Amino acid sequence: xxxxxxxxxxxxxxxxxxxxxxxxxxxxxxxxxxxxxxxxxxxxxxxxxxxxxxxxxxxxxxxxxxxxxxxxxxxxxxxxxxxxxxxxxxxxxxxxxxxxxxxxxxxxxxxxxxxxxxxxxxxxxxxxxxxxxxxxxxxxxxxxxxxxxxxxxxxxxxxxx
Numbered sequence: 001x002x003x004x005x006x007x008x009x010x011x012x013x014x015x016x017x018x019x020x021x022x023x024x025x026x027x028x029x030x031x032x033x034x035x036x037x038x039x040x041x042x043x044x045x046x047x048x049x050x051x052x053x054x055x056x057x058x059x060x061x062x063x064x065x066x067x068x069x070x071x072x073x074x075x076x077x078x079x080x081x082x083x084x085x086x087x088x089x090x091x092x093x094x095x096x097x098x099x100x101x102x103x104x105x106x107x108x109x110x111x112x113x114x115x116x117x118x119x120x121x122x123x124x125x126x127x128x129x130x131x132x133x134x135x136x137x138x139x140x141x142x143x144x145x146x147x148x149x150x151x152x153x154x155x156x157x158x159x160x161x
Contacts, residue, residue, distance in 0.1 A: 052080050052094040055108055058128035060120070063110070067117040070112055078112075088112040092122070 056077060062075050072090070073079075079090035089111055096104040108122030125134075139158055 001017050002038040031076055046100045048099075049097040050094075051097075053092040053108075054094050055075055055092055055106070056128040058130070060108070060125050063117065063120055065117055065119070069112060069117075076108075077111070086157055087113075 027071070053076065059076055063072065067075075076092060080093045081091035083089065089109060092108040092110075093106065094106045095102060106123040106125065108120065110120040111118050
């Protein structure tokens, strides 16, 4: 009598990659969820949408108590929300949506007393574009900020930062 071949062995081996793939898909990793389309919008392209006033920290740093409304408007731009019932309060609202998901949502409010800037409050603003460009230049240049030559090892470490 000849031995009976095991016909189920290849099926177990081919199911293993499928199980691993499903495990990774269901892991809930933020980067996978961020870059993989959901079933609800599969195949549908959604535009990136910027709405409101984009303010940076260097714009906010230029504000001084006692500035007039035109001076504040020149620094920050025209406010998105100016209520006719609260003429002494301007609200700057910003929202950035990527693929239907809100990535950034910030509010900033300035208050006036007798048409002079009295105070301001709001969310933390991002660094200025000039600061970001300087930081990127420092990371990609062949010399450090202080002018000394960087070693090849420092360049490799910077890639992974």
